[in-house]
Amino acid sequence: MPLFKPNYYLSGISDLTPRRLSFWGIKGLILDVDNTLAAQDDPHLPKEIDTWLKAAKEMHLPMIILSNNKPERVAPFAKKVGLPFVARAAKPLPFGFAKGVKLLGLKKESVAAVGDQILTDIIGSNLCGVKSILTDPLKEETEGFLAAKRRWQKNYLNRKKLTPLEKEQEGLL
Template identity: 40%
Template structure:
């Protein structure tokens, strides 16, 4: 299903690199706003850097796939040396497919993590990579994301009819 995440976890920061290696993950693609950092506080990047270092130490690459513009993303990521794709056009798989090809990785070696059912999860599912839904880091959103959140309520209700979407501290099937 387009909007059903393959996995859920309460926050990207609880991903366990050893578990990721066990399931063959070589790269974690991640959304930026409300997944890695609070959208309204681009200086909240310490945890992001710690995660990047933890993943890197385990041979796993972190790449940000965002619909934001390159100027906004580079201000946050360049000090940490984290690569990114800007204007990724999610929910289309364009940015994910571009990075897959660039890194020469198979689809089963990549996981896309994001906080939005309307953009991140469909992009991952369309690209054929593992999709992971996290809870947003903060409960507020930019004006354009608020529109998506409105429609997400209906999708969550539909998904709940089949199987509830829950978030825990460890990676679990969505």
């Protein structure tokens, strides 16, 4: 398994349907925050994500938040969505992911981590041995280091001809 390559690539977390979770053998999730569940440093929870989170909770899917951002950002957001969290996770180092797996109380083979960045979320998941799910960013970065990483990632995905799975693909609605 190449370190940079996600197991699955979706346009957004809302495309992670119950059928996909079951088909892919996923029993618990480690979730990134910035640009996966909300825009970068934005406390607002988009409606579509809110709906998805509520549905996931209704099916009693164990979930934990794992973010590289500071506790001042992550704690209020985690409280808003009612999930436990690990902040300053130092992704792509695998330790935060291992901690997440432990807190979920599941085997790592049945855990997937979802995030928008190959260089943190996907490499870290692959190093730890959980399944990796890449999503497109909620909002594309335009400046600084994050924009540079985003350019690199877009080039990588283009080069590897990786595109997000359609909702209808594989009959997995």
